Amino acid sequence: MQFDLCGQVALVTGSSQGIGRSIGIGLAEAGVKVVLTARNQKKLEAVQEEIASRGGEAEVLQADISMEEDILHLFDKLEERYGKLDILVNNAGIGIWGKLVDFAMDDFDRLMAVNVRGLYLCCQQAMRMMIPRKKGFIINLSSVVGFKGYPNQSAYTASKHAVMGITKSLAVEAQEHNICVSVILPGGVDTDFIGEARPDLDRSILIPPEDIARCVLFLLSLSDRAMVDQIYIRRKTGSPF
Numbered sequence: 001m002q003f004d005l006c007g008q009v010a011l012v013t014g015s016s017q018g019i020g021r022s023i024g025i026g027l028a029e030a031g032v033k034v035v036l037t038a039r040n041q042k043k044l045e046a047v048q049e050e051i052a053s054r055g056g057e058a059e060v061l062q063a064d065i066s067m068e069e070d071i072l073h074l075f076d077k078l079e080e081r082y083g084k085l086d087i088l089v090n091n092a093g094i095g096i097w098g099k100l101v102d103f104a105m106d107d108f109d110r111l112m113a114v115n116v117r118g119l120y121l122c123c124q125q126a127m128r129m130m131i132p133r134k135k136g137f138i139i140n141l142s143s144v145v146g147f148k149g150y151p152n153q154s155a156y157t158a159s160k161h162a163v164m165g166i167t168k169s170l171a172v173e174a175q176e177h178n179i180c181v182s183v184i185l186p187g188g189v190d191t192d193f194i195g196e197a198r199p200d201l202d203r204s205i206l207i208p209p210e211d212i213a214r215c216v217l218f219l220l221s222l223s224d225r226a227m228v229d230q231i232y233i234r235r236k237t238g239s240p241f
Contacts, residue, residue, distance in 0.1 A: 003221040006031035009082045011074075013065055013122060014092030016043035018191035019141065019209045023089055026213030028056025030220075035078055037063045038092065065092040065118035066110070075125040084133060088126040089216060090119045090140045093159075095197050100154040108155045115159035116166075123170055127179070136179045139216055140167045144187045144234065153197065171229065180227060184215050187234035205237045 010027050014020040016038035028034045028051040036044050036058055044060040051058040061077055063070040078085060093115045096107045123138060130136030145157040146164045164183065171181035188194050190206035215231050222228065234240075 004031070005220060007033070008086035009033045009035065009078075009084055010087035010089065011035045011037065011078060011085060011122075011126070012089045012091060013063075013118075014038050016040045016047060018193060019186070019189055019212045020089075020091040021047050022209035022213040023091060023216050024058065025051055025054070025056070026210070026217055027087070027089075028058055029054060030217060031056075032087065033082070034058040035061055035082075037061050037065075037074055039064050065122065066113040068121060071118065071121045071125060075129070079129060085126055085129045086136055087220065088122060088136070088138045090122055090138070090163075092118060093141065095153075095156050095193060097152050097156065097197060099152055103155055111155050111159055112162075115156075116162045119163060120166055123166065127170075127174065127177075130174075130179050131177045134178045136174075137220060138170070138174070138179065138181045139219060140181070140183045141212075142167070142183050142185045144185055144232070146183070146185050147232075156197070167230075180219075182219050182228055183230045184212060184219075185230060185232040186212055187232075187238055205235055207233060207235055 010032045012020050012024045012034060015024040015036040024034050024036050024047055036047055038044055041062045048058045048060050061074050063074040094111055096111050126138055140163055142163040143160040145153055146160040149157050167181055167183040174181050186207060188198055188201050188206045189209055190203055191209060194206060215233060219228055
């Protein structure tokens with residue numbers, strides 16, 4: 001089955017490395033014009049160069065998703081440059097680990113500012129661009145901890161449960177405007193991020209980030225008569241169901 005994404009415009013947050021980098025590259029290879037955003041300009045430019053070397057098209061717009069003014073500027077520039085947004089992938093996120101009894105509230109607030117508030121604002125701005133056109137697709141990245149709990153991850157888990165709540169409510173609101181909203185919940189993915197969260201895991205058994213990009217492309221490849229609300233993708237060595 002073939003599907004055509006050529007000419008569509010996608011914004012991928014947190015796309016300077018890891019999962020976001022793979023999603024940006026995957027979308028560009030499918031013919032999407034990709035807007036890459038994250039805090040690190042040099043890393044973003046490296047991803048942009050890699051996409052260009054593969055014949056794809058990408059633009060870099062640096063932004064800190066924890067800062068509302070950065071998000072507003074990002075979407076203003078995006079609308080000025082392209083006049084539309086077809087796909088938003090909310091991938092940006094941070095992790096801070098520790099026992100609940102010892103967890104600092106400054107760290108809690110910083111984590112929520114990126115993982116929840118930043119995502120919420122990006123959804124809000126994307127909807128404002130998509131509603132007039134009656135089309136669009138928002139894909140949020142949650143985590144296995146969006147429905148499970150692990151020790152020393154209470155704050156991070158709270159943020160990913162919040163992503164699930166936002167996604168579920170937004171999906172209902174967006175449906176009347178013909179806008180799709182889905183969520184992907186990955187288990188352990190082979191990135192630097194997982195090395196901090198789960199140092200006990202052998203990296204050779206972790207999910208390649210390219211598999212998460214394939215999940216994004218799968219969602220975008222469905223016909224107009226089909227919809228997948230969520231994808232939980234786990235390590236093959238993890239427990240089924």
